[in-house]
Amino acid sequence: MFETITKRSFRFNLLVAIGLMIVLAILFFSLLGVITRHNDTLIVPDVRHKNVKEAILLLEKAGFEADVRDSIYMDSIPALAVWEQQPETGAEVKVGRTIYLTVNKVVPPMVAMPDLEGLTFRSAEMTLRSRRLNVGDTIYKPDFATNTVLEQRLNGKLVKAGKMIPEGSNITLVLSSGTGSVENPVPDLVGMTYLEARETLNASNLSVGTVLIDAGVSDTANAFITQQVPARRNPLGELNMVRAGESVDIWLGAVKPVKADSAAPPAAPVDSSH
CATH class of the missing domain: 3.30.10.20 (Trypsin Inhibitor V; Chain A)
Incomplete structure (x- = not known):
């Protein structure tokens, strides 16, 4: 056969070679659609919020490949549920296309x-x-x-x-919520422990303001209120008033103070008959 080919002219052999290449090209391009399944497309199903195992089985049955690409934590869906898919739901893609899944983590970071x-x-x-x-x-x-x-x-x-x-x-x-519009008397904190005073203020919707602590105090929680601003009463003996939301400054000491109204017993009544 080699001798037959060599006996023919170069031009004849060249034309034969070109003809073969054309025939092969025609065959290749005519079969390309079959090889690549060019016209075989599918619609991507919705697997969001499904368990990842269920989602993979569903995709494989539908003619796709599935791959978990990433993970994220969302408290609105169960653990190991699919949060996102690419390509998205409803996309028209080739048979066998890989669908990438983002899955919800089991343990939140x-x-x-x-x-x-x-x-x-x-x-x-x-x-x-x-x-x-x-x-x-x-x-x-x-x-x-x-x-x-x-x-x-x-x-x-x-x-x-x-x-x-x-x-x-x-x-x-x-x-x-801001300060209230109704005024109430200032609670009397002097003589209370710090914890008792805080509870009293909280019950009146008041807060602790500045806290000044004497040098001898070693246990703040059980220290005593020795002074407060505003005081229970003003110099005229009238009750001071505060609104809900305001604060009271306090002084803490190690020794419980003796209140002025209890420092001495009440005076004995005077007998006017003598």
């Missing part, structure tokens, strides 16, 4: 609790969202700074800034 005290409600809400935390209940309490955060709580307990908590936690905010 931990984040540091931000310091919200003193922030406005709007700022506190934005700060929580930036840490992937949620605003839970809001409780209003009388105080001067209207609509600012007084306390931050998790599961009913105060939570300090910097404490590591689960992402997605609901944070309860205690907010200031």
Whole structure:
């Protein structure tokens, strides 16, 4: 055969080679659609919020491949549920296309609790969202700074800034409602322990202001109130009045003070018959 080819002219052989290439090209392009399944397309089903195992089985039965690409934590869906899929639901793609899945984590990551005290409600809400935390209940309490955060709580307990908590936690905010419009007498704190005074002020919707501590005090909680501003009464003996949300400054001492009205027994009545 080689001798036959070599006996023919170069031009003839070239034409034969070109003809073969054309025939092969025609065959290739005519079969390309079959090889690549060009016209075989499917609609991507919706597997969001389904368990990842269920989602993979559903996709494989529908003629797709499935691959878990990433994970995220969302408290609104169950653990190991599909949060996102690419291509998205309803997309028309080729048979056998890989669908990439983003799955919800089993254990939420931990984040540091931000310091919200003193922030406005709007700022506190934005700060929580930036840490992937949620605003839970809001409780209003009388105080001067209207609509600012007084306390931050998790599961009913105060939570300090910097404490590591689960992402997605609901944070309860205690907010200031401003001072009240009704005036009430200042409670008499002198002689109480610091803990007793705080409870009394809380019951009256008042707060502890400045606390001055004597040098001899070693146990602040059980130290005694020796002085307060405003006092229970003014120099004329009239009751001082305060509004809910205001504060009372106190002085702490190690020794329980003796009140002026109990320092001496009442004077004996004078007998005018003599």
